[in-house]
Each structure stands twice: as structure tokens, then as C-alpha cells.
Amino acid sequence: MIQDNTSQPTMTSFIKDLPNLCSLAGLFCSTLAIYFAIQGNFAAGIIGILWAVVFDWADGIIARKMGNRTKHQSEFGGQLDSLIDIVSFGVFPAVFLLSYGEYSLWFIPGAFLVLAASAIRLSYFNIFGLCSKNTYIGLALDNNVIILAMVFLLESLIPHATFSIVIYAVMMILMVLNIAPIKTPKLAGRWFYVLIIYSIVMSIIFGMKL
Numbered sequence: 001m002i003q004d005n006t007s008q009p010t011m012t013s014f015i016k017d018l019p020n021l022c023s024l025a026g027l028f029c030s031t032l033a034i035y036f037a038i039q040g041n042f043a044a045g046i047i048g049i050l051w052a053v054v055f056d057w058a059d060g061i062i063a064r065k066m067g068n069r070t071k072h073q074s075e076f077g078g079q080l081d082s083l084i085d086i087v088s089f090g091v092f093p094a095v096f097l098l099s100y101g102e103y104s105l106w107f108i109p110g111a112f113l114v115l116a117a118s119a120i121r122l123s124y125f126n127i128f129g130l131c132s133k134n135t136y137i138g139l140a141l142d143n144n145v146i147i148l149a150m151v152f153l154l155e156s157l158i159p160h161a162t163f164s165i166v167i168y169a170v171m172m173i174l175m176v177l178n179i180a181p182i183k184t185p186k187l188a189g190r191w192f193y194v195l196i197i198y199s200i201v202m203s204i205i206f207g208m209k210l
Contacts (some may be wrong), residue, residue, distance in 0.1 A: 014076045019063040021023075023080050026055030029089040034146030037096045043206040045096060045151055049145045050199040052088045056081070056142055057192050082122050088143035093148065097171055101164050110168050117175040124179075134186045139177040143184075146195075147174060149202050 014020050033048030063069065063077055094111035101107030118141055131137050150168050155163055177184075187195075 017073050018176050019059040022059035028051045029059045029085045033092050034095050037099045044208040046149045047206050049092050053142045054199050090115050111158050117178045121178045136184050139184050144174045
């Protein structure tokens with residue numbers, strides 16, 4: 001069946017929607033994070049991905065506060081957010097793991113599992129959503145990079161070869177938690193300000209390592 005496109009908005013018209021601009025800002029941060037991870041500049045990569053989380057949270061807050069968004073804008077924003085999430089919280093951790101493992105073949109299965117779990121989780125969430133108003137099934141993907149940043153503070157204290165195994169193990173544990181049938185809280189409200197403070201502090205700490 002051929003659709004009549006005369007009444008449909010153009011793709012570029014959605015760029016003007018403020019929550020979508022915020023989502024794209026997060027994608028830019030993720031792009032930088034992936035670039036730095038590939039280059040082996042892991043501190044800069046972590047700074048970039050933490051701010052990707054901030055923008056990821058911010059777009060939802062902005063969308064909820066805007067009362068004049070159309071159904072198409074809301075649906076498009078949800079799809080855009082989900083696709084950006086696979087880049088930020090699927091592709092970035094996988095690239096980070098591969099790069100920190102010096103692209104060893106042994107790290108490819110781990111990178112694949114991170115990506116696969118991310119795709120499965122996001123697909124499941126897109127169908128079923130929250131299991132209650134403030135509760136997810138499984139650990140939300142953005143928590144992975146928040147935890148990764150905290151763990152990476154120990155990097156200078158542990159030999160590279162040993163710490164690469166630690167990173168591998170942490171990511172595998174998080175991957176299991178992402179798709180596990182457990183209930184985890186949806187962090188919102190004042191937690192957004194906690195996230196901003198956390199990201200600023202971590203940016204300063206990792207910025208000193210650059």
C-alpha cells in the first residue's frame with residue numbers, strides 16, 4: 001500500500017523539537033566518547049559518555065514539561081531516544097572494552113554480549129515499558145556507564161592486564177543485570193541533580209588525567 005505523504009511532517013521538522021535537540025546533543029557526546037575510546041583516551045571517553053547520560057535524562061524531563069507536543073513528536077522522540085541509547089550504552093561500552101583489551105580476539109565475545117544485551121533490553125522496553133510507574137525490569141543501560149566511570153577510578157592502581165580483566169568482568173555482570181528479571185528503580189526527579197553533580201565531579205577527576 002502506498003501512503004499519502006501530503007499530511008506527514010518532514011523528517012527534518014522534528015529537529016526543531018527541543019527534547020530531540022537534547023537527544024542529539026547526547027549523541028554528539030557519545031560520538032566523542034567512542035572516538036576517544038578508539039584512540040585509547042579512556043578518561044576523555046568517560047567524560048563524554050557521562051554527559052551523554054545527562055542529556056539522555058534531560059530530554060525526557062524537557063519532554064514531560066512541554067505540554068504542546070504533538071503525538072508525532074512524542075512518538076518520534078521515543079524512537080530517536082531508543083536508537084541513540086543503543087549507540088551510547090551499547091556501542092560505546094563495547095568499543096571501550098575492545099580498546100582497553102587492545103583489540104584482543106578474547107574481548108570480541110564480551111563486546112558482542114554487551115551489544116546484544118543492549119539491543120534485547122531496548123527492544124523489550126519499547127514493547128512493555130516500565131513494569132510500574134517508577135520501576136524497570138532489569139538494570140537500565142545508562143547505569144552501566146555511570147558504574148563504569150566509578151570502577152575506572154581504580155585504573156591507575158592496578159596493572160593494565162589485570163584491570164582489563166576487571167573491566168571485562170564488570171561489564172559481563174552489568175550485562176546480565178540489564179536483562180535479568182529483577183525490578184530496579186527508575187531514578188528521576190532530584191536524582192537528575194545528583195547525576196549532574198556526579199558528572200561534574202567525575203569530569204574534573206578524569207580531566208586531571210588528560
